[in-house]
Amino acid sequence: xxxxxxxxxxxxxxxxxxxxxxxxxxxxxxxxxxxxxxxxxxxxxxxxxxxxxxxxxxxxxxxxxxxxxxxxxxxxxxxxxxxxxxxxxxxxxxxxxxxxxxxxxxxxxxxxxxxxxxxxxxxxxxxxxxxxxxxxxxxxxxxxxxxxxxxxxxxxxxxxxxxxxxxxxxxxxx
Amino acid sequence: xxxxxxxxxxxxxxxxxxxxxxxxxxxxxxxxxxxxxxxxxxxxxxxxxxxxxxxxxxxxxxxxxxxxxxxxxxxxxxxxxxxxxxxxxxxxxxxxxxxxxxxxxxxxxxxxxxxxxxxxxxxxxxxxxxxxxxxxxxxxxxxxxxxxxxxxxxxxxxxxxxxxxxxxxxxxxxxxxxxxxxxxxxxx
Numbered sequence: 001x002x003x004x005x006x007x008x009x010x011x012x013x014x015x016x017x018x019x020x021x022x023x024x025x026x027x028x029x030x031x032x033x034x035x036x037x038x039x040x041x042x043x044x045x046x047x048x049x050x051x052x053x054x055x056x057x058x059x060x061x062x063x064x065x066x067x068x069x070x071x072x073x074x075x076x077x078x079x080x081x082x083x084x085x086x087x088x089x090x091x092x093x094x095x096x097x098x099x100x101x102x103x104x105x106x107x108x109x110x111x112x113x114x115x116x117x118x119x120x121x122x123x124x125x126x127x128x129x130x131x132x133x134x135x136x137x138x139x140x141x142x143x144x145x146x147x148x149x150x151x152x153x154x155x156x157x158x159x160x161x162x163x164x165x166x167x168x169x170x171x172x173x174x
Numbered sequence: 175x176x177x178x179x180x181x182x183x184x185x186x187x188x189x190x191x192x193x194x195x196x197x198x199x200x201x202x203x204x205x206x207x208x209x210x211x212x213x214x215x216x217x218x219x220x221x222x223x224x225x226x227x228x229x230x231x232x233x234x235x236x237x238x239x240x241x242x243x244x245x246x247x248x249x250x251x252x253x254x255x256x257x258x259x260x261x262x263x264x265x266x267x268x269x270x271x272x273x274x275x276x277x278x279x280x281x282x283x284x285x286x287x288x289x290x291x292x293x294x295x296x297x298x299x300x301x302x303x304x305x306x307x308x309x310x311x312x313x314x315x316x317x318x319x320x321x322x323x324x325x326x327x328x329x330x331x332x333x334x335x336x337x338x339x340x341x342x343x344x345x346x347x348x349x350x351x352x353x354x355x356x357x358x359x360x361x362x
Binding site: 022025026028029032033035036039040042043044045046058059060061062063064065066067068139142143144145146147148149151152155156159167168169170171172 | 205309318
């Protein structure tokens, strides 16, 4: 009788439903691995970053040259920026007459002042650090619809400030 | 019977994926912060190191001998002027109508014309670009793309060859006129 009872209790212990359970995470890990591969493919350490805006769309090109970490000059429909600091206001891509020098119609005085200051800073750093040198490189991110007239003024002014090696940032065409 | 069941249970096991999940959850936010959907490049001269010296030497040799100038007119037509030892040659590529009716530069026609010029002047790599004031940047970039490198035909990149003036050896490259300078920036 006693033996029969123990067998019955043992069977009960074996068959009872456990109060704890395991979460099935295999499918979740599958999903994360796919996501991880996609994100690794899109990973970028490019020094040129653009903020999405309706005022700035870069032109598409087949050029595959990697951008360099130099001074950034942004020319959007709303203004001209040097390292994200707004220097000159543009109204729908048009430069105001007062922003252009009266004696030299290609010269933008405010932009020159800022770029000249940046060039002086870089030269001072280069004089203290032998690993750095002022090479006059600037990456220009410009709105694709802007006419050459505006860009020519910007390039001319940057050339006058010592930034003669202008590199045009573009989106890689598929 | 019970011993057999125990052996069968031991032969299967469940992989513990929790630590792997921890790592992935830590990596994903970091990658999300640095993800880019638009790849930014710059227009420059993508010259391989071996070819670079030969191109620089060819440019130096032809600096005062052959000059290639390209103008983009307000009506999007492209004019190429070559000054070869005092003699001048002119080529013109008319603009075309796009599907939406807008006038645009004939980039295919321009590329064909530049390929023909390159056969005549294989060791000239510098081109002076003079766009009109009204030409938008995307059209200028399109013109630069058309003259900078050869295109792929049937999936294979077309190559042009020139002789390295320093070694006398022939060099094959996909570069046409990679050294483009804006000629009219400084008051042209």
